[in-house]
Amino acid sequence: MPRKNLRLLGGRPLLAWPIETASKTPEIDRVFVSTDDAEIAAVARSHGAEVHGRPRELACDASLVIDTVRHLQSELRAAGHPAAIMVLLEPTSPFRTAQMVSTCIRRLADEQLDSIATFSPASINPERTWRVENGIPRPFIDGAVPWRPRQQLTPAYQLNGAVYAFRADRLPAEGPSILFGRMGAEVVSSDDVIDIDDERDFVIANAILESGSSR
Numbered sequence: 001m002p003r004k005n006l007r008l009l010g011g012r013p014l015l016a017w018p019i020e021t022a023s024k025t026p027e028i029d030r031v032f033v034s035t036d037d038a039e040i041a042a043v044a045r046s047h048g049a050e051v052h053g054r055p056r057e058l059a060c061d062a063s064l065v066i067d068t069v070r071h072l073q074s075e076l077r078a079a080g081h082p083a084a085i086m087v088l089l090e091p092t093s094p095f096r097t098a099q100m101v102s103t104c105i106r107r108l109a110d111e112q113l114d115s116i117a118t119f120s121p122a123s124i125n126p127e128r129t130w131r132v133e134n135g136i137p138r139p140f141i142d143g144a145v146p147w148r149p150r151q152q153l154t155p156a157y158q159l160n161g162a163v164y165a166f167r168a169d170r171l172p173a174e175g176p177s178i179l180f181g182r183m184g185a186e187v188v189s190s191d192d193v194i195d196i197d198d199e200r201d202f203v204i205a206n207a208i209l210e211s212g213s214s215r
Contacts, residue, residue: 004196006039009094021096031050036054065088082168082169085109085168093195095208096163104165108166108184114181115167116165118160119157160195
């Protein structure tokens with residue numbers, strides 16, 4: 001979806017949602033939007049965020065989010081304003097709340113964690129997934145019994161992309177994972193989050209807003 005982060009959701013650009021949430025989170029004192037796009041930068045500033053100029057090599061389809069975080073961390077340190085804790089709020093998860101963010105930050109501090117992220121119950125349990133090779137199905141997990149009742153399946157969870165929080169000085173210098181070191185999982189209901197990837201997700205998100213079941 002070209003220009004997805006500028007698409008309107010509930011009358012606001014998708015980009016505005018995480019900025020607003022971050023601004024309402026008392027533990028967050030600076031809000032940055034990382035981009036190499038002039039229009040996105042202008043929208044970010046109009047909603048109260050600072051802009052981190054993302055280098056072109058970190059703005060391609062194959063770029064990793066964590067490399068952009070590392071670049072921002074390096075610039076803050078060089079400017080003499082290193083962050084103790086950094087929080088990543090991706091625009092594609094607009095229904096997160098400030099309370100959700102605060103909970104993750106507090107757990108990070110109280111439990112002496114290095115990183116924490118939000119999870120939800122998996123939309124499909126891995127024990128019910130299949131491989132299909134040459135037209136022949138077999139359980140994706142060897143030994144799994146996909147026919148077992150739901151109550152007998154091993155509980156499974158998936159990252160929902162709503163909140164990532166971590167100690168900036170412990171961020172690994174290399175590697176793709178935003179979760180590292182002593183990790184925490186904050187489990188939230190699937191009803192409280194949505195991950196917008198395509199047009200169908202936008203339709204669903206706007207329908208949720210119109211129904212009044214989200215903020």
